[in-house]
Structures are given as structure tokens and as C-alpha cells.
Amino acid sequence: MTADYSYHQGFGNHFSSEALPNSLPKGQNTPQKCPYNLYAEQLSGTAFTVPRTHNQRSWLYRIRPSVVHTPFEPTDTSNLLVSKFGGDDVLITPTQIRWSPFDLPLDSEKVDFVQGLKSLAGAGDPACRSGLAVHIYTANTDMGKSAFYNSDGDFLIVPQQGVLDIVTEFGKMRVSPNEIAVIQRGIRFSVSLPDVFGAHYELPDLGPIGANGLANPRDFLTPKAAFDQENNVDWKIITKFNGKMFTAKQSHTPFDVVAWHGNYAPYKYDLANFCTINSVSFDHIDPSIFTVLTAKSDTPGVAVADFVIFPPRWAVTEKTFRPPYFHRNCMSEFMGLIHGDYDGKTDGFLPGGGSLHSAMTPHGPDAAVFEGASQADLKPVYVGANNQAFMFETCFMLSLTPWGLKTCGKVQPDYYKAWQKLDDKFTGKLE
């Protein structure tokens, strides 16, 4: 595979990508013989018959079809990766939860991206194609001759520390903190160091905002075709399938796609390109204005997962309490901090940590933020040039894994104290 990274630009486009001249068949998908004697293989991201506007599939032209491997065997892994959230093995609490930064592996133990995946929370079941899961990854070594694909759903990866070099069947991507990557269901990839079930991420509608703004389509980057040729080399193909890990073996690289075309392909996006929109008069606008990507449910306007950021921006509203308001949301909110601060909290919410405010659970600014912002001189201020918090907002009620609530050891027992100093300031009187 070539050493450099090159990308196609655009969101949801039908790209054509060739690593060798004329390797993509002309005018048809399944010629009797493909150029260079490649094999044609279709990867479907949606059912064949979904409406054209939602249909996603790509055609891959590869040195061998991906079916050339030994039978899948269950993989003996830790039980820290969870995908079914209906049973007694997960924990349920409405309490506000905040996690201190998760531990990185020790230098003495080598942990790759797949070995380092641990589930924190989720809902539903990939078998029924409905739900989502939040996983934390921590890794300090590359995946070597192993490739992973998620049979259960799409991964939206948010690196917080360290660069990810991701080789995929479609080509390679380099993803740094403050960038995100989406690797859809079924696509094989390998991460060097450096899930939603049942839906794919798309750009949100813009409504009255108009034709431009928020994440602009041309800033999404999909790798250009690149391939390796390797025979008689042992490779492992690992998949998370219906919540369990399986491994198959093959004696050649899975990254042998010489050309591809279609609209089902991984991509990355630099959050610094987000065109932020907000009130320039008064009041705190709902955080849906900061939606980068949405994975829609079947109910219009309701997301399986909205991926939302809190980017650097000017705050200019007048006569307004500017930080996030107190609220109880019918949706669940999982948040993290990539770097900097978050304007809703003075301390305790740290890069590499997280928080969960479940459906209908009250939350909002901590007492110190409330005091400060209630007294603040409302000049225009720049909200943290270095700030980048993010949130997955979901209509599902999330359960927690035992690792997420207990064994990770990062849950802050005192989080509730953030609000205890919000005392009675009532200036009226009960007559």
C-alpha cells in the first residue's frame, strides 16, 4: 500500500476509486472478466430495496474475494465487550454519572484497538437491528496481521489522545484528535497507533438555516483506493457478530481492493471545519444546532444517535444565562471531552473522561457555573479556542455494563455534589 494518504471529498457521494489505471470496470459492475483478473464483490450497507435516496452499497474489485478464509471460530476475549443490553447482566440507574479519565494500558502490556475495546453503556440488541452501544478504546500497539469488522453496526470513532492510522478495504485514513472517523458495518479495517445498530450516520437537515452551515459535505474525506498484495502470510479476520467475537484465518491480506466504486465507504471529518450557528440576540439555543451527524430512527426528527459537538465559538447573547440550562431531557446524553473545558462545568469533567445523563434525569450547570454566569458581564466572549466537548444524544434508555458502572473504577461518587450548593434564592414570599 502506498505510504501517502489521499482522499475523495464529499459526503454520501458515489465515488469511483482506482489504485491502478483502468482497474474499475467500465459501464457495468459484473463483467465476465474484470480488469487485471480482479474479482468483483458487492458490499451492501442497506437492504437492496430501500428507497434510492437511502440506498448504500459499494462494488469492490479485489485480488481475492473476501470469502476466502477458514470457518469462523468463537474468539476467547474478555467479556468487556457487550452488545445486548436487555438482560440481567447489565445495570440500570437513573443517577447522573461522571467518569474520570479512563486508564491507558501500561507500557508493559501490549493492547491493540480491538483488544482494548470495552463497552460502557448501550441499549437494544444488534440481532433485532435496533439500538446502540458506547465503547471506550485504549490501545498502545498496532493490530499487526489482523483485521476487524463490525457485523453489528457502524462505528463512529472519536480519538481523544493519539493518532490512528486506519487501513481499510477502501484505502487508508489518518485520524487525529479533533477529527472523527466513521467505519460502517461490515467494512474490514486495521488500526495502527497509532455502533449504531440498524441505522447509518447522515448529515442533519438544515431547515431554515438554508443550504450551508454546520458540517459542510465537502469537508468529509473518504480514502482513495490503495491495496497490498500478500500471499502465504497468516492473517486473522475478527468480527463482532451479534455481540460476540469470532475469528477466521486466511493466508493473504484482506486489504487487496485495487478499485472500488459506490456510496458505502468509510470517511473522516475534522471538527475544526464545523460552521457553528447560534443565537446572536438572546437565549440559549438547544444543542441540536451543533449536530455533526445523525443516525435517524424511524420516527421523523428522533435520532438513534445524534453526534453533537460544543466547538470554540463566540458567545454574544444579551440578557441571557449563557451556559447550558437546567433540564430534563426525554433523550439520553452521553458526553465526553476531547480537550479544553466545557462551559457547563467548572471541574471534574475532564478530557478522556465522560458523563451520562439518562432520559428524564435532571442535570445542568454546576453551582459554580450558575453563580458565575448569573453575574457575568455579558460582553462578547470567545468560548475556549481549545475547547471540544462532544455528546451522543439518543432516544434509547441506556443500560450500563458492570465494567462501566463498577470495575473501571472511574465513576465519581461525588458527582451529585456539583449541584448541592444551588440553594433557595427565592425573593418572593408564600402569602
Ligand SMILES: O=C(O)Cc1cc(O)ccc1O
Ligand atoms: O447537558 C449538557 O451539558 C448538554 C447540553 C448542552 C446544552 O447547551 C443544552 C442542553 C444540553 O443537554
Ligand SMILES: [Fe+2]
Ligand atoms: Fe443535557
